[in-house]
Amino acid sequence: MAPQKCFGRDMIEPTAEQVEQLTRAFERFTRRFKVAEAAAAADNALIALDAQALLFVSEHPGCGLGDVARDLGVAPTTMSSAVDRLVRKAMIERRRPEDNRRAVALTATAKGRQVVEEQKAGYQKACRAMLRSLDPDERGDLIRLTEKIADAET
Amino acid sequence: MAPQKCFGRDMIEPTAEQVEQLTRAFERFTRRFKVAEAAAAADNALIALDAQALLFVSEHPGCGLGDVARDLGVAPTTMSSAVDRLVRKAMIERRRPEDNRRAVALTATAKGRQVVEEQKAGYQKACRAMLRSLDPDERGDLIRLTEKIADAET
DNA sequence: AGAGTTAATACGAATTTCGTAATGTTCAAG
DNA sequence: CTTGAACATTACGAAATTCGTATTAACTCT
Numbered sequence: 001m002a003p004q005k006c007f008g009r010d011m012i013e014p015t016a017e018q019v020e021q022l023t024r025a026f027e028r029f030t031r032r033f034k035v036a037e038a039a040a041a042a043d044n045a046l047i048a049l050d051a052q053a054l055l056f057v058s059e060h061p062g063c064g065l066g067d068v069a070r071d072l073g074v075a076p077t078t079m080s081s082a083v084d085r086l087v088r089k090a091m092i093e094r095r096r097p098e099d100n101r102r103a104v105a106l107t108a109t110a111k112g113r114q115v116v117e118e119q120k121a122g123y124q125k126a127c128r129a130m131l132r133s134l135d136p137d138e139r140g141d142l143i144r145l146t147e148k149i150a151d152a153e154t
Numbered sequence: 155m156a157p158q159k160c161f162g163r164d165m166i167e168p169t170a171e172q173v174e175q176l177t178r179a180f181e182r183f184t185r186r187f188k189v190a191e192a193a194a195a196a197d198n199a200l201i202a203l204d205a206q207a208l209l210f211v212s213e214h215p216g217c218g219l220g221d222v223a224r225d226l227g228v229a230p231t232t233m234s235s236a237v238d239r240l241v242r243k244a245m246i247e248r249r250r251p252e253d254n255r256r257a258v259a260l261t262a263t264a265k266g267r268q269v270v271e272e273q274k275a276g277y278q279k280a281c282r283a284m285l286r287s288l289d290p291d292e293r294g295d296l297i298r299l300t301e302k303i304a305d306a307e308t
Numbered sequence: 309a310g311a312g313t314t315a316a317t318a319c320g321a322a323t324t325t326c327g328t329a330a331t332g333t334t335c336a337a338g
Numbered sequence: 339c340t341t342g343a344a345c346a347t348t349a350c351g352a353a354a355t356t357c358g359t360a361t362t363a364a365c366t367c368t
Contacts, residue, residue, distance in 0.1 A: 220346065
């Protein structure tokens with residue numbers, strides 16, 4: 001169990017047991033918060049793709065259709081359909097900008113922004129449930145570890 | 155910021171800032187591991203439902219079609235279609251048990267079990283990446299906190 | 309101007325999900 | 339023993355989604 005040099009920095013591989021433990025725990029973890037997600041989705045009956053697109057548009061007002069498609073990794077035609085649905089539901093608006101009239105500028109409507117807020121509230125609710133499951137002195141640890149993993153280079 | 159009594163136990167609500175921090179970190183967290191999931195899915199081109207069904211069957215050999223449908227929250231007809239696809243790909247087998255011939259007993263084939271193993275390996279790989287992002291003395295903390303959240307009652 | 313590129317959309321094919329109806333099986337009551 | 343209800347599964351068809359191809363409109367560079 002001696003530390004070994006890797007790429008010029010001390011790097012110890014996680015043990016097989018650690019990986020096993022975290023894998024099993026994370027399965028239960030995701031399972032627990034998947035049901036909450038499914039329950040929240042039933043309210044608005046918004047397809048997963050549409051919800052992601054709406055979120056992106058609300059965070060990038062005036063963005064183009066292609067931007068959303070690239071970010072979410074779907075075909076432009078698929079995104080066109082998704083935008084159609086969202087426009088039909090009055091959650092986003094298509095506009096032709098004067099400076100580039102072949103593009104469309106997407107913006108979220110008031111209703112769309114409200115749906116995004118509800119969506120985010122559901123997400124926050126899940127995160128609050130995570131924190132409440134811990135003792136107060138453990139909560140900062142969870143935040144710090146999550147940030148560290150999320151922002152790691154590789 | 156005084157502790158307050160709730161349901162007979164000490165219970166301090168997470169602060170709004172803590173919830174905010176964890177929410178933002180968790181967004182980056184899930185985004186980072188979503189791409190890995192998508193890359194792994196491209197290998198086998200297995201639909202999400204089929205992958206979940208295959209996993210359930212491999213963990214519950216001889217189970218019925220209705221069991222899988224109930225566990226995954228889909229209509230029995232949808233599960234029948236999913237089983238059709240998996241049978242066509244030779245990943246699971248339908249068998250009519252002698253003692254109850256109106257049911258079918260589902261079991262994973264050797265190929266199906268192999269695919270499950272690869273699937274699990276991808277999952278483990280993601281968990282290993284999480285652990286590698288942390289210092290060795292932090293890894294036990296992550297495991298412990300994840301288990302605590304996953305197994306909390308409410 | 310004119311060719312080539314870019315952004316978005318219309319259309320059609322393939323696939324998936326799910327509701328309704330049908331098939332075959334089991335169980336219980338008469 | 340028969341008959342009828344309940345059950346597990348499947349067949350079929352409708353609705354919706356994704357995506358590839360072709361098309362339209364606009365921009366850019368020579």
